[in-house]
Amino acid sequence: MIKTSKSQKSIIRKPAKNRWSKGLYKKMIIDQRKFMWEPEYVALIAKWVGFKPGQTVVDVGCGLGYLGTLYWPHFGKNGKYCGVDVSPKLVAQAKKLSHNWAKSGETEFKIGDAYKLPYPDKFADVVMCQTLLMHLADPQKAVNEMYRILKPGGTVLCKEPDNLSWSLQHALTSLPELPVEDEMFFRKIDFIYTQGRANLGQGYFNAAPRVPLWLKAAGFSQIDAKIASQASLGVPPYETPRQKHEIAERKESIRSSKEPSYKKQANEHFRKTFFAGGGTQSDYDKYLKLRKKNRPRKKLYEQQIKNGSYYWFNARQLFAIKGNKPR
Ligand SMILES: C[S@@+](CC[C@H](N)C(=O)[O-])C[C@H]1O[C@@H](n2cnc3c(N)ncnc32)[C@H](O)[C@@H]1O
DSSP: OOOHHHHHHHTTTOOOSSSSHHHHHHHHHHHHHTTSSSSSHHHHHHHTTTEEEEOOEEEETTTTTTTHHHHHHOOTTOOOOEESSSSSHHHHHHHHHHHHOSSSEEEEEEEEBBBBSOOTTOEEEEEEEEGGGGOSSSSHHHHHHHHHHEHHHEEEEEEBBBBHHHHSSSOESSSSOOOOHHHHHHHHHHHHHHHHHHHHTSSSSGGGHHHHHHHHHOOOOEEEEOSSEEEEEEEETSSSSHHHHHHHHHHHHHHHHTHHHHHHHHHHHHHHHHHHHOOHHHHHHHHHHHHHHHHHHHHHHHHHHHHTOEEEEEEEEEEEEEOOOOO
16 A cells, blocks of 8 residues: 655545535435345345344434435334434435335434444444445544444444455456556556545545454454445346446436536546645646547547447445444
8 A cells, every 4th residue: 555655644634524415426325326235135234234123223424324225124123223424414314215214113313423423332233334434534433433332242334345446457348448558557546546535534445445454443353244246237238227227327427527617626636636645747647648548438438328339347346344342
């Protein structure tokens, strides 16, 4: 891993906390979740974690309550779901939406910070989170809090990705292959960008492989992990509901990437993150040049998406990691 230098540490700042209630971010926590965990696999994870009817379950960084919708059938009867999130808007919406899925048992929603959870010690049977730790500047502090509010014998479940490994994969697609040198250079950029995010206090794109270490340091034992079961693929003419959904998402992402305000923001965000990650001016210039060189390839991608001929196959890097609080 690239080390954080002193000068990089001096630019560490707190991330914006409420962006998830707005625009594309909000869309992400709705659209990306539609086919994220299939019901059979949810049942398997529920058994693995030990969800049981009547339990008290806390969902930290609950967003719109997605994890509640997944696991409610496994603990909800006479149980209690407690969603906590730093965004007042998301908490209010999650509360409204919960009437659709929390049919028996009790739900409670609170505005609160993962660093200082609004629950007493030994409160919950299960504490869970998804794509929360990856966005925190100090995930260890949040994991320590999860440990504090768990009953002895309780379980923590963290669902986090390793987006760096994901981007380092070679995904086979229907586009012409890049020259190896260009491919390798883009991978280098991914490393620098990931480091930049961490240095800026925007969290760890490669959170998943760190989660077991955070759990261990907090005091958890019996740590174990599973990888999500679904690959990401699109085989024209996209006959499955999931592939149809992924194609629609790709179309939407092409559309929004063309909005001038989005482009400007994305370019500025990239530039800042790149230099915060230790990137050099010459690599930055090389990156811009390569992007320009690849414009025809990008056009071809957009054409293939539009005419329904794009093929892709790669593995998602999304994990479920659990640990037990010793009795
Ligand atoms: C990527 S979203 C995930 C939402 C939800 N877990 C899901 O999978 O749909 C991250 C969530 O964490 C919340 N969040 C970010 N920082 C937080 C903090 N310090 N304390 C509590 N929630 C936080 C955000 O408001 C957002 O709802």
